[in-house]
Amino acid sequence: MQSSSFSIVVIPLIAISLSILFYVILLRKTTQKKIFKRYVLTIILAAFLLNAVWEILQIPLYLEGVYIWSHILFCLLASVADAIMVLLIYFGFGMIYKNALWIQNLNPSRIAFLVLAGGIGAVLAETRHLSIGTWSYAESMPIISVVNVGLSPVLQFMILPLLIYIVAVKIATPHPYT
Template sequence: MFAYEQFATSAAQTWLICGLASIGDAVYISVLYWLGHRITHDRDWIAHLNGLRILTLAGAGLTSATLIEWIALVMGIWSYSEAMIRLPLLEVGILPVLQLMILPVLTFWIVGQITQRSRI
């Protein structure tokens, strides 16, 4: 958390904040999976990732992370340290944006590989 200003006063608060953020990430991944299922009408859509699906996931990550970060910064929920590289215009941090662009793609690719292998 080097790229964020210190906002927790104890190790327990840091664990709580990071734990809640992890739960938020899990909910985000679950919503993306559900939306993909609703759009493709295929429960196994992550086993068939193609360029369009990867770009869609990355675009959703870019959009949602930018929105979440911008709202949190405007509301004063958190702030960045000098170490955080910021995207121009909205001044949101690049690390949370990259996280939500890359991790869903990686997560779905890994689960898709496991799903395909379990059918062999």
């Protein structure tokens, strides 16, 4: 149990550190620093809000999942972690594409790669959290039998990052008249 509580602190610190490192690298490389900063801020806010809604809505799919304040607070904390992961995905793809503003050019192959990466990441995260006992599923959770994890959290990371990036482009891209 001690190693799992250690990793509960270490893994978020690594994710935050990588996010800061990738942010600095991509900020230095882009010529459109103001737009990049606006995207990052919009992604953080949209990721927290959309993931919080998703997390709270799926409470009944988890063992002893009832709408009480402690479960809602846990969902809000999970949403902070989700927002960091959405940001890390954005930065990771920025590093791969060598373009801090890659979400301006979403195309079918980038979307497919993003959805696949989100799904694989969710499966890995769910497998880990289930194995260390962070949470358990209620019988109401649909299970992806091939990997034995819940469908809802996998769909969350297959759908929300793409939606968040689209929202960021719509909200944070300067319009010609501004």
